[in-house]
Amino acid sequence: MAILVYCENWDGKFKKLSFELVSYAAKLAEKTNTEAVALSIGNVADDELKQLGKFGAKKIISVNKDELKTLDNKVYTSVIAQVAEKENAQILVLAHNLTGKALSPRLSVKLKAGLVSGVIEIPSTFAPINIKKKSFTGGAIANVVVNSNTAIFTLSPNSCEVAENETNAAVENFDANIGNVATKVVDVNKVTGKILLSDAEIVVAGGRGMKSGENWAPLEELAQVLGAGIACSRPVSDEGWRPHEEHVGQTGKIIAPNLYIALGISGAIQHLGGVSSTKCLVAVNTDKDAPIFESSDYGIVGDIRKVVPALIEAFKEVKAG
Amino acid sequence: MKILVCISNVPDTTTKVKFVDNNTKFDVTGVQWIINPWDELALTRALELKEASNGAIEKVTVANVGEIGSEPTIRKALAIGADDAVRINAKAEDAYFVAGQIAEVVKKDAYDIVFCGIESSDYNGFAVGGMLSEFLDVPSVSSVSGVEIENGNVKVYREIDGGKETLSTELPFVAIVQKGITINPRIPAMRGIMMARKKPLNVVEPVALDKLTEYSNYEMPPAKAACKMIDEENVKELVDLLQNEAKVL
Amino acid sequence: MNFEFTEEQIMIQQAARDYAQRECIKDVIERDTKAEFPTEHIKNLAELGFLGMLVDPKYDGGGMDTVAYVLAMEEISKIDSACSVVMSVNNSLVCYGIEEYGTEEQKEKYLKPLARGEKIGAFLLSEPEAGSDATSQRTTAEDKGDHYIINGTKNWITSANSGSIYLVIAQTHPDKKHKGINAFIVEKETPGISLGPHEDKMGMRSSDTHSVMFTDVKVPKENRIGEDGFGFKFAMKTLEGGRIGIAAQALGLASGALERAVQYAKERKAFGTEIINHQGLAFKLSDMAVKVENARNLCLKAAWLKDQGKPYGIASAMAKYYAAEIAMEVTTESVQIHGGYGYVKEYHVERLMRDAKLTQIYEGTSEIQQIIISRDLAR
Numbered sequence: 001m002a003i004l005v006y007c008e009n010w011d012g013k014f015k016k017l018s019f020e021l022v023s024y025a026a027k028l029a030e031k032t033n034t035e036a037v038a039l040s041i042g043n044v045a046d047d048e049l050k051q052l053g054k055f056g057a058k059k060i061i062s063v064n065k066d067e068l069k070t071l072d073n074k075v076y077t078s079v080i081a082q083v084a085e086k087e088n089a090q091i092l093v094l095a096h097n098l099t100g101k102a103l104s105p106r107l108s109v110k111l112k113a114g115l116v117s118g119v120i121e122i123p124s125t126f127a128p129i130n131i132k133k134k135s136f137t138g139g140a141i142a143n144v145v146v147n148s149n150t151a152i153f154t155l156s157p158n159s160c161e162v163a164e165n166e167t168n169a170a171v172e173n174f175d176a177n178i179g180n181v182a183t184k185v186v187d188v189n190k191v192t193g194k195i196l197l198s199d200a201e202i203v204v205a206g207g208r209g210m211k212s213g214e215n216w217a218p219l220e221e222l223a224q225v226l227g228a229g230i231a232c233s234r235p236v237s238d239e240g241w242r243p244h245e246e247h248v249g250q251t252g253k254i255i256a257p258n259l260y261i262a263l264g265i266s267g268a269i270q271h272l273g274g275v276s277s278t279k280c281l282v283a284v285n286t287d288k289d290a291p292i293f294e295s296s297d298y299g300i301v302g303d304i305r306k307v308v309p310a311l312i313e314a315f316k317e318v319k320a321g
Numbered sequence: 322m323k324i325l326v327c328i329s330n331v332p333d334t335t336t337k338v339k340f341v342d343n344n345t346k347f348d349v350t351g352v353q354w355i356i357n358p359w360d361e362l363a364l365t366r367a368l369e370l371k372e373a374s375n376g377a378i379e380k381v382t383v384a385n386v387g388e389i390g391s392e393p394t395i396r397k398a399l400a401i402g403a404d405d406a407v408r409i410n411a412k413a414e415d416a417y418f419v420a421g422q423i424a425e426v427v428k429k430d431a432y433d434i435v436f437c438g439i440e441s442s443d444y445n446g447f448a449v450g451g452m453l454s455e456f457l458d459v460p461s462v463s464s465v466s467g468v469e470i471e472n473g474n475v476k477v478y479r480e481i482d483g484g485k486e487t488l489s490t491e492l493p494f495v496a497i498v499q500k501g502i503t504i505n506p507r508i509p510a511m512r513g514i515m516m517a518r519k520k521p522l523n524v525v526e527p528v529a530l531d532k533l534t535e536y537s538n539y540e541m542p543p544a545k546a547a548c549k550m551i552d553e554e555n556v557k558e559l560v561d562l563l564q565n566e567a568k569v570l
Numbered sequence: 571m572n573f574e575f576t577e578e579q580i581m582i583q584q585a586a587r588d589y590a591q592r593e594c595i596k597d598v599i600e601r602d603t604k605a606e607f608p609t610e611h612i613k614n615l616a617e618l619g620f621l622g623m624l625v626d627p628k629y630d631g632g633g634m635d636t637v638a639y640v641l642a643m644e645e646i647s648k649i650d651s652a653c654s655v656v657m658s659v660n661n662s663l664v665c666y667g668i669e670e671y672g673t674e675e676q677k678e679k680y681l682k683p684l685a686r687g688e689k690i691g692a693f694l695l696s697e698p699e700a701g702s703d704a705t706s707q708r709t710t711a712e713d714k715g716d717h718y719i720i721n722g723t724k725n726w727i728t729s730a731n732s733g734s735i736y737l738v739i740a741q742t743h744p745d746k747k748h749k750g751i752n753a754f755i756v757e758k759e760t761p762g763i764s765l766g767p768h769e770d771k772m773g774m775r776s777s778d779t780h781s782v783m784f785t786d787v788k789v790p791k792e793n794r795i796g797e798d799g800f801g802f803k804f805a806m807k808t809l810e811g812g813r814i815g816i817a818a819q820a821l822g823l824a825s826g827a828l829e830r831a832v833q834y835a836k837e838r839k840a841f842g843t844e845i846i847n848h849q850g851l852a853f854k855l856s857d858m859a860v861k862v863e864n865a866r867n868l869c870l871k872a873a874w875l876k877d878q879g880k881p882y883g884i885a886s887a888m889a890k891y892y893a894a895e896i897a898m899e900v901t902t903e904s905v906q907i908h909g910g911y912g913y914v915k916e917y918h919v920e921r922l923m924r925d926a927k928l929t930q931i932y933e934g935t936s937e938i939q940q941i942i943i944s945r946d947l948a949r
Contacts, residue, residue: 010482070486073451073461101439102463102497105451108417114533115416115448130537136347139338141540148533182460182494186476187487196482198464202569226570238596244501245466245480250334251358252500254440259569270334280567282559283548289839293548298562302553310556318560318570393577400581508588511619511632514581 001034002059004089006080007052008099009044016162016201017095019055024160025093026056027122037061037087038169041068041079046171053169055162059087060171065178071099072183077106079176084111086174089150091129096154096256097199104154113150118277120159134277157256158279197246200229203257205248207233207271209264209285209304213241218308219263225315231255233271249274261311263304267292284308322378322473322492324367325432327423327449328398329357329413329441330391345538354394359438361401361506363498367436368402368507370470377473380404382432386413386422392522400509400517408524415532420452422527427457433492434475439464439499450497460494466501575637582638585618586645594650599915601652601776605768607732608653608776615653616687620646621660625669629677631685636811636873640818644866647822648829651925652776654822658815659728660684664691664737667808668755671796680735680755692733692758693812694724694782695805701725702938704739704805705748709784711740718742718754718794720762720787726932730765730780734758738784739805742798751801755793762787773924810883812933813890814872820893820929821865827897827904827922828858834908834917851907858903861896868892884946891939894929901926 005025007018025036038057040049043064052060063079080103084092092107094100096118108115116131120141123131129146134156197203204223206216213236223230230246237247248255250270256277263284265271272295275281283296284307293299300307333353341348356364364383371378383398385391386409395406409422427435437450454461466485467478477488477496509517551559564570575583594611601608615621623639625631639661647654668681683689700706709722720740736756743750756763766781795804832855835846845851868889875882901923905912912919930936 073454073463074459077455098464101447102451102461105416105420105448106455106461108448108533109420109452109455112531112533115452116534117448132540134542135539136338139542140340141542143537143539145535145537146533147531147535182491183462184489185486186489188481188484189487190481190484194482194484196480198480199482244504247500259563259567273334280563280569282563289837291837293550295545296548297546297567298559299548299550300553300556300559301550307553307556311560314557314560315570318564393580396577397581397584505592508585508592508618509581510585510617511582511623511634514578514585515627515633517578517581 001032002037002087002089003028003032003034003091003093004037004039004080004084004087005057005093006039006100006103008095008097009040009042009048012042012044013048014051017097017157018052019162020160021093021095021155022052022055022057023163023165024122024155026163026165027160028091028093029056029058031122032090032126034090035059037089039063039080039083041076049171050169053167054164056165056167057169058167060169061174062171063174063176065176067178067181070183070185071102072181073102073106075178075181077103077110078179080107081110082176083174091150092152094152094154096156098196100154104152108152111150111152112148113152114146114148115152115154116144116146117154118156119153120156156277158258158277195227195229197229197231197248197253198255200255200257202226202228202259203231203248203255204228204261204263205231205233205265206236206242206263207265208235209266210236210241211264213239216242218305218312222261222308222312222315225312225319228261229257233265233268262292262296263308265292266290267295322374322433323430324371324378324381324434324436325427326360326364326367326381326383326398326403326436327438327453328360328364328383328385328395329438330354330385330387330394331357331441334358340539343538344540347539354390356394356398357438357441358506359440359499362500362502363436363438364398364401364403365505365507366468366498366503369503370468374470377470382407382430384409384423384426386411386419386527388412395522396517397509399520399522400513401507402509402513403520405521406523408522409527410524411527414536415534416448416452417533418530420449421456421530423449423453424456425528426525427453427493431493434468435493435495437495437497439497447497450495454495457493457495460490461497462488462490462494463497465496465498468496468498468502575641579635579638579641582634583641583645586620586642589615589618590646590649590653594646594653598650598776599918599921602921603775603915605770605775607778608650608656609732611650611653612656612687612690612732615657620657621687621690622665622685624661625665625681625685629669629685630682631665635877636814637870637877640814640821640869640873643815643818644822644825644869647819648826650776651774651819651823654819655774655777656690656729656732658812658819659693660687660691662812662815663693663808664735666811667693667737667753667795667804670807671800671804672755673792675792676755676795684735689735690729690733691735691737692727692729693808694727694736694738696725696727698723698725698781702935705802707739707741707751709738709740711738711742711752711754711789713742713798716791718752718789718791720754720756720784720789722784724782724784726769726779727782728777728779730782731768731778736782737795739801746799748802749799751805752798753795753801753804754789755795756787756789760787760789772927773921774928809934810886811876813886814869814876814882816929816933817865817869817872817886817889817893820890820897820926821862821869823922823926823929824858824865824893824897824900825862827901827919828855828862830917830919831855831858831904831907834911845907854903854907858900861900865889865893865896884943887934887939887942890934891936891943894926894936897926897929898923
């Protein structure tokens, strides 16, 4: 019996998110008297793989094959399912990010395992499993019961603290069966430096308070200093000031960064619905009565043209020091 | 070629979230129901593809798992331009159950492309598309920001870190789409609205399938702590707090 | 008594709302400031079927009922009264006039493109010397056997430039007074027609308004509508229906202004709380809401009567009179509630107030409506 945690890699490296997942899996393992097993797919060096052992994974399985270079949902699902069966996994844990959302549903059907997406804690009971997740775009918390023997969770970002727990786990290579790979990459169009908004840990967003599409340069610089994704509110993308991919909100992208800096955004419900799972929301606005301050953790009432350059300087100092 | 678009009946985005029956059921009094916004975008794109295909795409069907209360929303999809609709007569509570029902419809009528919106605005489940593809044992592509059909070949654009990938895949497949697939949902024309009732809306009974999960009850999220205001002359204080108090840097 | 709308009526209302709030809103202030015609929007509204909503599908119309029309007119007018006035003239005056009283040939040739919105219609009744007193027509239409020759000037014509199919009211037999008036379908491109300059109006500035001069304009006999001398009755009958469209437009201006005032009052803080919590202002809003509800009910009742084939002339007069009067009151009050913000273009309500004034004047002044209603009481 095991808790299987799938750890995605980014160009061969893990992120803080990966360690949060392993910490969570380790907690589950403790509660169920089983082991946490970490699974990596792709070309990841042993040194990097061993990192997963620092957070409570008792075993680290690596599947590295050429055919797995590109994410093909069907093939990856099959590989993870094979490992789940091999390890007799009772619960599978994936990230609540784009990859996790692509794979967990397929796994649910393949393993006939109940899927609870965006969980925010460990289950309150295990037989059956009772667990909490966010719903109605952050408007309510739902309690879900899992009826099947196996369960799959995708873990909401910022729900589990990273907990160090060195196990000195060994890395095991697994030779998975790869079937037909139907999805092939024909072309890649990358604008280097542009961070995928959906999974970004820090996001800087601009609203109508920016006054015009011409004023985005300071925001872009701030994003660059922070290594952040860039977002905007709906009116901004509707006006054509920024591309539609940047629109965050109930009808745009729903994201959950650690830090969301909202510049000149008044805080309409539809926009806030897109960032309800943010760990920390900072708002800068000239209007002290702007609704966004009711939902922020920190706020500055001030002129963006003054505040943003000051922020850039201050963040630069922190990065340097 | 035939396209199927899965549509979900969800409360309007401005609805206040409330529960009844001891917090076990979502309060539906006075709720305006709409097509899940991402499904509406998917439907619009499917119709654009059909119109540009010169007859190669013969029809666009919408499928919904829901009780009779879903029918006005289904008819809106027909008004927008879908050719016909299927309603599987059951409550849409568990994604596994919903996906399994739609799989039966897809298998029966041999659709080539299935569109699903990336998530539904009520339960924020994103699972139906992926589950459906596994039930059908076909490829799926997620985060689809564009679909084009050229000479019968399907090109799919998927958003990635820093940009996008162009992919080819085998038919039939399931595309799980997000905003970008098209920008604005289509507004139904008067003609479409008047014809909606004349288009076929087939109701089928569900097949027996387990519900793997169940929503037992709801809670309101914990109240938020008040916002800490920082003076605009003292931006450094904010950075300090972010680093040492919030620990997000 | 069933006060509920059908599914189709709700869908139509939603479609109009979506178009207005997504598309018209983008450039409505700019177009009003520059007095620019909403060419793209009219084209899009035509494609969606809004310009021939009431026309039978066999003439390429939408085949909708008048209730749906009122709902659509209200939604569009909340944002863009220029678009809605083009819709109203096209639907209730021109399309209705031709469909109800025209010959099959006239419907084939003119009604179909109007219903599709490919051509826009205009209604030419008012003259420099004859507004409310429509019996004193100075424009003449001489009977020349197989054609008529029209001479004269028409004033304040909506869509004179953007339109291409005119319904022209003119005097053929002066001795027969109003029984000697005829109505004609005239194509704008006919030689002898010229337009005066674009009127620089207080409101509805994005709609084009011109005077139209007729100098020996030749119109074929088959373009006359109805029997010889039918023109005055034709004008009065079509205006009865036209009133419903304008009543719905006034309703939209009022309900749009009310919605904005409520939204503002919920957000704006003064003296320690949101201003909607101050009783004086809350009572204003409550009065505005009752007026809007009354106006809506009058419009819907008139529409319902028309759809049932029952006489609706008094109901439509009451609807137009009341909706226009309260539109002026509610929009003015909305500006007041917005304070300084209400006075600047960016917040829309000052435009709604300027637009509302015209609803009290055109398609039968409020005073004319009062004459209609009181004469009915006096019978």
